Amino acid sequence: MSNITYIEAISKGLREEMQRDESVFCLGEDIGAYGGAFKVTKGFIEEFGEERVIDTILAEAAIVGVSIGAALMGLRPVAEMQFADFISNGWNQLVNMGAKTHYRWGAAVPMVIRLPSGGGLHAGPFHSQNPEAWFFHVPGLKLVAPSTPYDAKGLIKSAVRDNNPVLYFEHKYLYRHVKGEVPDDDYTIPIGKGEIKRAGKDITLITYGSMVQFSLEAAENLTELGVEVEVLDLRSLLPFDKEMILASVRKTNRAMIVHEATLTGGIGGEISACITQDAFEYLDAPVKRVASIDTPVPYSPPLETYFMPNTEKITSALTELAEY
Amino acid sequence: MSNITYIEAISKGLREEMQRDESVFCLGEDIGAYGGAFKVTKGFIEEFGEERVIDTILAEAAIVGVSIGAALMGLRPVAEMQFADFISNGWNQLVNMGAKTHYRWGAAVPMVIRLPSGGGLHAGPFHSQNPEAWFFHVPGLKLVAPSTPYDAKGLIKSAVRDNNPVLYFEHKYLYRHVKGEVPDDDYTIPIGKGEIKRAGKDITLITYGSMVQFSLEAAENLTELGVEVEVLDLRSLLPFDKEMILASVRKTNRAMIVHEATLTGGIGGEISACITQDAFEYLDAPVKRVASIDTPVPYSPPLETYFMPNTEKITSALTELAEY
Amino acid sequence: MAESTAAKKNITNRKPKVLKRKLSKKQLTELYYYMILNRALDDRISSLYKQGKFHGGAFVSRGQEATSVGSAYALEKGDVIGPMIRNSGAVLVRGVPPHEFLANYLGKKTGPTHGKDGNSHFGDLKRNIFAPVSMLGVLIPVCAGAALAFRIKKEPNVALTWIGDGGASIGDFHEGLNFAAVMKLPFVLILENNGYAYSTPTSKQSLVEDFVVRAQGYGIPGEIVDGNDVLAVYDVTKRAVERARKGEGPTLIEAKTFRMKGHAEHDDASYVPKKTIDYWQKRDPIANYEKYLLKEKVLAKKDLAEIQSTVAKEIDAAQTFAEESPLPLAEEAEQGVYAS
C-alpha cells in the first residue's frame, strides 16, 4: 500500500502494465524526455526506451490512426492526448476506424486513449472540456472515468488489457487534489462495474469522475436533514452499470445524476431515461440532473464557478429532491 | 403550390435563398458541374456561376473551416457534405471553432452544413449514419431535421438566414420517397418549433426526420385498439420544442420517442429526461424509446432491417405503452 | 511550372523502364492471371449491379489493374496492405478468393464481413489485409501504425497502402506520411493519380501535376511510375519495399493511371472528355501487358486464352457460391460490436 495521488496512480498502473507486457507501448506529444504535459509518463523513456515511449509529431489524427494500426498488429498502444480537448482532431479515426472495425470484420483493436479532461482550473474553453458524451453514442468504444487513485490504477490496467478501444478519462482537477491508499500489487477494476461509494436509503445519486467527491460532500450535508443519500460511482461510462443503478433506485425511490459535462446531450439524459424506463413504478419523484450549463467552458473564475456543478449546487438539488 | 419531392424542395429553397441574397454561396465536393452526389445543386453553377457554387478539394476540415472564415466575413456559406458521415472529418473545425466563436468573442458564424444522412438504403456503416446526437451536445450549434418537402424548403431558408452554424440533416431515404405540396412563395419555418402532425389524446409520440412517416403509420395502426396517438415532429433538434412536448404529454400522460439514430446516447435520452423532470406527475407509464440498436449500421438487408426502427416495431412499442 | 520542373529532378522519369529485375515465367504469368482475375471480377460486379442484384453501390477499377496487382505482387506474405476501393487486384494477389468479394457484395453470411459491410470493404488479418473505411486517408496513419508495430516487434515487414488524387487532399495524408517519415517507418504509399476524384478533375484538386513533389516536403523519396505498366509498378514498388525493409523509411510512389469507368456503377462519367478516354484506352494495362508477353514470348496466344477461360470459370463458380450462400440471420446484427 502506498498513499499516492491520482496522477501517481495512473502513472504507476501504466508503468506496471508496460513491465508486465512487452506489447504495451505509449505514444503522444511530449511524453518522452519531457514526461508529458502533466508528467504522467515521467521516467518512462528512461525505463522503457524510445521504441516504447514515443514522442510523436503534433498530429492527433495520426496518433489515433497509428495506434489503431499497431493494435491491429497485436500491440497495445496507450496514446496520450495532451488535453482531452484535442481528441477532436482524432475524432474521425476513432469513431469510424477504431470503433467499427471489430463489428465490420472481426479484427480487435486493443488500444487506450488517455484523456486529461475537465475544468475547474481556469483553463478556458479548449483545455477544460468533458467530451465523454460524444463517445457514449459510438458503439464499439468503451469509456472509463476513475474518481480515486485506487480506481485510477485499477482501471488503467483493465483498459490496457481490454481488447477494444478504451477511452480513459483522467480528470485534471483530481490529478493532485486527491490522494489515497493504493495497493502496490497488481489488481484490476472490471470495466462496466460501478461502485457504491456511500450507502443510503433515501436518494440514489449517480455520478463519476470529478463529481464523486463533491457528491459525497453533498451527501454528508443531507444527513442534517436526516436524509441518507446513496452515492454511486459509475467508474465505467460505456458500458455503464445499469443493474447497480436500478437496484439502488428500486430501494431509494429517488434518483439524481451529476456530471461535470454540460447538461443537454450529456450522459445523464440516457441514465435518466433508463431509470424511468426500468424503474418507473419505484420512482417517488422525477429523476433530477445536475450538470454544467449549456455553454462552452468559460475562463474567468466567477463564470467557470457558475458554469460547473459543485457541492453547494448538488446539496441544494438533493434537498429539493428529498423534499419533493 | 407544386407537388414536389423532398429533395426538390431542398433544392428549390436553397436556390431561392441564393437568388434572394447575394451573400449566400454553396461549396462542397462535386456540387458544381456534377450537381452534387444527390443532385441537390443541379443547375446551380449555370445559374449562379463558379464563384458562388464552388467545387472544392476533397477535404472536409477545409470545407468547414473555409465556411467559418467566409461566414465571419459576412457571407452565408452553405456547405454540402457528400454524406453526413464525412462531417467526422470536419468535427474539430465545427465543434471548436464554429460552435464556440460567438460565445467567446461575439462574432457570428452564419453558415449551414447540409448533411445527407440516414439508412434504409443498404449503404453500409459509412454512408448511413445519423450523427445528430453528437452535435446535440455542442452548445453553439443549431440542428434541424425536416421530414416533409414543406418543412425541407422552409427549414433550409431559416437555416440560411440564421446567424449561427446550423446543421441541416436531410434524410436520403426521404429524398425521393416523399412528395408533397410546397408553396412556390417564400416562407420559413421557425427553428426551435415543432409541429403536431397528428392530434391524439392517449399517447404522445415524439419523433423527427425519417421516422415521422413510420410513426404516423403506426399511429394509424393504433386506432384499431381505440388508441389515439399524438405525433409530434420536432423539426428542430437543437433547440427543440420542449413546450410542445410537455403540453402534449400533460394531456396524454404517456410518451414515446422514436429516432433512427442508435439508442444509447441518442437524443431520445435527453427528451425522456426532460419529460420525466418536468411532467413527472402527469406520467401514467414509463417514457419509452424506439431507436436503432447500438451497433454500426450493418449493410446486409436482413441486418439493416433488424437494426432500424420501422412501422411494425413502432406499432408494437405503442401497443405496449397503451397497455401499460 | 517551376515546381514541376524542380520536382522532376528528384523523381524517376515516368516512362516505363527496362525491368530492373528478372521475373520468372511463373511470376510473369501470375501477374497476368491476377490482372485478368481483377478485370473479370470487376466485370462481373458491373453486370450483377446492372441486374439489380446488389443492395448498395458497386465500385470497379478498370484501367487500374496494373497498379494494384503490380504493387501487391512486390510484397512478402508478412507485409500488411491497406487496400482502397480500387485495389481489389491487390486483395486478389494476397489470396482472397473472388467469391469472398461477391458474397460480400451480396451481403451474404459467407462474405468476410458476414453482411456487416458491403462491396470490397473487408479485411483479413490472417492475410495481413486491413479493411478500408469510406473516409479517405484514414488508412495512411493506420498502415503507418502497422509499420510502427513491425519496428517495435523487430519484424522485417513493410506496410503499404494506396490513396487517390482526391484522397490526397485529406489531412490524414499529411499527418500519416509525415509520421512515417519522421519515424523512418517501413511504409510505402502509392498515390493512384487516375485523373478524377468522383467528378472532380485532378486539376481542381492540386495545382501540381505531379503529386510526388510532396514527398520532398516530408524528406522522403518520391517516384513516378506508369501505373498502367504492371512491370514498372512491380519494379518501383519492389525498390521502395526493399528500402523500407532496410530501415531507410517510407517512399511515396505516384502511379499515373486512369479510371476508365465512372466513380461507381451509377455514374456514367459523362464529365470525362471522350478524347481523354480514347487516350487511355490505347494504354489499357492488360492489352499492353499481353503485347509484352507475346513479344517477349513469355506466353503464347493460347496460353492467354487458357488463363482467361480459367478465370472465367473461377468467376462463375464464385458467383454461384455467393448467390447460393445464405443471408445472415437478422439477429446477427447485434453481434460483434466488441471483441471479447
Added chain:
Amino acid sequence: MAESTAAKKNITNRKPKVLKRKLSKKQLTELYYYMILNRALDDRISSLYKQGKFHGGAFVSRGQEATSVGSAYALEKGDVIGPMIRNSGAVLVRGVPPHEFLANYLGKKTGPTHGKDGNSHFGDLKRNIFAPVSMLGVLIPVCAGAALAFRIKKEPNVALTWIGDGGASIGDFHEGLNFAAVMKLPFVLILENNGYAYSTPTSKQSLVEDFVVRAQGYGIPGEIVDGNDVLAVYDVTKRAVERARKGEGPTLIEAKTFRMKGHAEHDDASYVPKKTIDYWQKRDPIANYEKYLLKEKVLAKKDLAEIQSTVAKEIDAAQTFAEESPLPLAEEAEQGVYAS
C-alpha cells in the same frame, strides 16, 4: 540532404537582404515601437504570472517579435489576420491596446472576451482579427475562408495567418493551404519555425529542415526569411501580400526564429541546450534592430529610450486598467452562446 538542396533552388536565401522598399522614418519607428510594446507586454505578462495574478497559463513570444510585427505591418487595414499564441505583436500592430490583453488574462469584464476566454485568445471583427482556438491549424482553413470571402465580394483584401513548426504537422495545414492554392486565394501563411513545439525539437517534427519546401507540393511560392529581422519579414510579407492582392494566389513564408522562453511560463525549457539559447540570444530581434536604427541614424539612443519609457508607461496604465476592472457577473456565463 537531397530535398534540402533541391528546395533551396526555389526559395529565397534566408540571409536578410537589403531592404527592397524604402520605409519612412515614421514607419521604421513604428516597427520599433511595436516590437518594444510586444516585449514589454510579454514581460509584464510573465511577471504577473509569477505573482500568481493569472488564473490559467501564460504565453509569451520573446525572440519572435520581429516576425509578428514585421508581417502584420505589411498589411492594410481591410486585411484579415488570424493570430496564434505567439502573435501578440501582430495584434498590437492592428491597434488592439495592451490593456485588452491584460484584462483578458485577468478574466475581466473589460477584456475583449468579457472573461469568456483567457490569455490572447480573442478576436476583434472591427479590426479584422480572428481569434485563435487552441487546436493548432484551425485558422489556416478559416483564414483561407476569409480570403475566399474577399474574392467573392470582390474586395481587394488579403488574409494572413501564422503556424508553428509543430502546428504544421496537423492535417488542417495541408487541407487549408491546398484549398487556398487550388483556388488561388489571396492568402498568406507564415510558418514560424522557432525550433520547438512545446518540448519537441523541430527535428522530431519534420525530416526537412526547411518547411517551405512543402510550398512546392501545393504549387505555390515559398520563401524563407530571417524571422529575427523585422525589415526582412516586412519585406517578404509585403511581396507575398502584393502577389495575393494581384490574384496570384497564396504564399508560404518560413520565418526562421527561436522561442527564447519555455512553451508557457510554467515550462523552464530545460530541454533546450544552452548553446542554442546563446546562439539565438546574439540574434535578438530587438537588439539587432536597434543596432540598425542607430547605424543608419534613423533614431538616436535617446529616441529609443524615449520610446521604451512611453511603452513602459503604457503597460503600467494597461495593468492598472486591467486590475481595476471588474470581473464579469457570474450569470453572464449563460449569455452569448448564440448570435441573435
